Amino acid sequence: MILLALIYLLLAFGALAALCTMILRIGAMIGTCPQTSAAARAAAVTIATGFAAIGTGGVILIGALLPLAVSGPVISFLLALGLASLCLGLGFTHAVGTLRAVLATPARDNPRQQPEPA
Secondary structure, eight states: OHHHHHHHHHHHHHHHHHHHHHHHHHHHHHTTSTTTHHHHHHHHHHHHHHHHHHHHHHHHHHHHHGGGOSSOHHHHHHHHHHHHHHHHHHHHHHHHHHHHHHHHSOOOSOTTSOOOOO
């Protein structure tokens, strides 16, 4: 069971690291645009760190339930790995959507400036 838990942790954290790298690369590719370069890079780093923190917590929580499974070590390993992959994939989709939403909002010159009354 310990070997399966270690394999689970290796695969899940490997997937987490790969997805974080993909978020950073997407931000770097979007950052080549002169209008949104600073916002894209800052948003990508912020979103990737948040994704890494939440993903790490999810992987650990799912891994903590691994020894509690009664159905057998191999079945519980496969279920845990599948659930972790599903959660990380959904989180990645949300992270990329957030990155796109950040870049879709128009930037203001001075965010502290109050709009003029009509």
